[in-house]
Amino acid sequence: MSTSTGTSTSTGTGTGTGLRVAITGAGLGGLTAAASLHQRGLDVRVYERAATLREQGVGMHVGPNGTRLLRRLGLGPALDRAAVRPEALEVRALHDGSLLTRQEMGAGWQERFRAPYLTVHRGDLHRMLASLVPPERVRTGKELVRYEETVYGVVLHFADGSRDHADVLVGADGVHSVVRGALAGRDEPVYSGNSALRGVVDAADLPHLDPSLMYMYAGPTTRVLLYPVSGGTQFTYVVVTPAPPGADESWTSAGEPADLEAVLAGCDPALGRLAHAAGEVRRWSLHDREPLPNWSTARTTLLGDAAHPMLPHHGQGANQAIEDGVALAICLEEAAPGADGIAAALRRYEGTRRPHTTTVQLGSRTGRPPTKENTMNNNRNNNSNNNRNNVNADSVSWILDNDVEANLNNNNNANNNNLNNNNRNNVNSAA
Ligand SMILES: Cc1cc2nc3c(=O)[nH]c(=O)nc-3n(C[C@H](O)[C@H](O)[C@H](O)COP(=O)(O)OP(=O)(O)OC[C@H]3O[C@@H](n4cnc5c(N)ncnc54)[C@H](O)[C@@H]3O)c2cc1C
Numbered sequence: 001m002s003t004s005t006g007t008s009t010s011t012g013t014g015t016g017t018g019l020r021v022a023i024t025g026a027g028l029g030g031l032t033a034a035a036s037l038h039q040r041g042l043d044v045r046v047y048e049r050a051a052t053l054r055e056q057g058v059g060m061h062v063g064p065n066g067t068r069l070l071r072r073l074g075l076g077p078a079l080d081r082a083a084v085r086p087e088a089l090e091v092r093a094l095h096d097g098s099l100l101t102r103q104e105m106g107a108g109w110q111e112r113f114r115a116p117y118l119t120v121h122r123g124d125l126h127r128m129l130a131s132l133v134p135p136e137r138v139r140t141g142k143e144l145v146r147y148e149e150t151v152y153g154v155v156l157h158f159a160d161g162s163r164d165h166a167d168v169l170v171g172a173d174g175v176h177s178v179v180r181g182a183l184a185g186r187d188e189p190v191y192s193g194n195s196a197l198r199g200v201v202d203a204a205d206l207p208h209l210d211p212s213l214m215y216m217y218a219g220p221t222t223r224v225l226l227y228p229v230s231g232g233t234q235f236t237y238v239v240v241t242p243a244p245p246g247a248d249e250s251w252t253s254a255g256e257p258a259d260l261e262a263v264l265a266g267c268d269p270a271l272g273r274l275a276h277a278a279g280e281v282r283r284w285s286l287h288d289r290e291p292l293p294n295w296s297t298a299r300t301t302l303l304g305d306a307a308h309p310m311l312p313h314h315g316q317g318a319n320q321a322i323e324d325g326v327a328l329a330i331c332l333e334e335a336a337p338g339a340d341g342i343a344a345a346l347r348r349y350e351g352t353r354r355p356h357t358t359t360v361q362l363g364s365r366t367g368r369p370p371t372k373e374n375t376m377n378n379n380r381n382n383n384s385n386n387n388r389n390n391v392n393a394d395s396v397s398w399i400l401d402n403d404v405e406a407n408l409n410n411n412n413n414a415n416n417n418n419l420n421n422n423n424r425n426n427v428n429s430a431a
Pocket residue numbers: 024025026027028029030031047048049050057059060061062142143144145172173174175176177178196198238251284303304305306310312314315316317318319320321
């Protein structure tokens with residue numbers, strides 16, 4: 001489906017192209033799915049509960065596993081304009097700012113992973129994805145409250161009393177997903193023991209920092225991440241620090257500059273400037289959920305945070321949502337006709353995605369790939385930064401190398417080869 005130039009070559013002629021797909025939630029995951037389904041010729045509708053399309057939050061990392069898919073969707077030039085490709089990550093001591101290690105990234109990582117590692121403002125990426133979906137395909141002010149799935153289709157019920165119908169329902173409605181609740185039952189958030197204070201500051205207010213670099217100031221339990229966004233004119237900061245339980249599973253609670261000052265007191269004096277320059281401070285209480293044992297029925301499935309909310313230690317929540325969106329579009333485009341074809345396509349999607357996202361979800365608790373040992377106790381309250389400071393290319397290649405589109409195409413080829421071999425064997429045995 002893609003060329004080496006990174007352009008999608010989908011023809012939109014797959015057998016699933018007659019399907020009407022409803023997506024609840026116009027976040028980064030829902031919009032990626034919508035853009036990818038639309039480009040493949042499916043009849044897609046997005047239902048967003050907010051009155052206008054917008055994205056909360058600050059900056060984010062988009063790994064090569066995400067950027068290669070975004071470029072194939074056609075967002076290469078827009079990313080080149082708005083995002084930053086950091087040249088390196090410097091890990092510094094929190095107490096005095098001394099350099100502990102430097103990981104070169106930039107062109108080296110781009111070559112190694114066949115796509116760039118970028119930092120971007122979430123609002124910029126959200127606008128880019130929204131530009132790929134025709135406005136008449138997105139309905140705002142539509143909060144899904146419940147749905148009914150039958151053998152013939154799915155009926156969606158909205159808070160304003162209206163209804164709509166679809167062949168397939170995709171729950172991309174975030175961590176408090178209505179669709180997840182109906183599909184998988186109620187489950188509780190798992191608190192990590194940490195909260196994150198975060199926001200954006202003008203790069204000019206932090207003249208000691210180089211806007212072509214990412215920084216991690218690492219202490220025994222607290223760490224400060226700083227990375228450039230908006231073409232290098234701003235830095236996003238994320239200060240992760242232990243905090244008692246009790247806060248909401250929310251991204252958007254208000255924090256105070258005084259909270260930032262208190263956490264950064266006694267740290268490298270250069271970080272004191274951050275506390276002074278910070279305007280609006282948000283507090284994110286770091287929760288995730290246990291991985292689901294399954295997330296699809298015959299006509300309904302989940303993606304992104306609705307399917308696998310994860311901690312940010314690998315910077316992968318949105319990247320995995322992007323991978324989900326593209327994988328789902330491929331599986332639905334290639335669905336065989338009829339209800340059985342839809343069910344098989346959703347099984348194929350979940351079978352491709354769930355094992356991988358489960359590994360990333362569990363690995364995000366510690367910042368390293370999960371092993372039997374470190375997932376047995378789930379590391380929920382592991383506040384140590386020892387693993388999280390290990391950010392060399394090898395330690396994250398299991399995530400960044402993933403090309404979900406190529407994997408699905410390769411599986412197709414392998415299946416076709418098996419089919420051809422079987423046919424050949426049948427012919428041979430018949431002879
Ligand atoms: C501070 C911070 C830093 C992060 N850094 C990174 C990073 O560097 N890299 C990365 O990959 N990820 C990062 N993440 C995680 C990432 O942002 C999320 O995993 C990702 O945004 C999830 O996207 P989503 O589309 O699944 O869900 P959401 O973005 O939560 O979108 C869900 C949408 O559904 C809508 N909705 C909800 N309920 C309903 C309903 N009932 N009906 C209709 N619509 C509904 C919501 O209004 C929203 O628009 C970070 C997160 C935070 C908070």
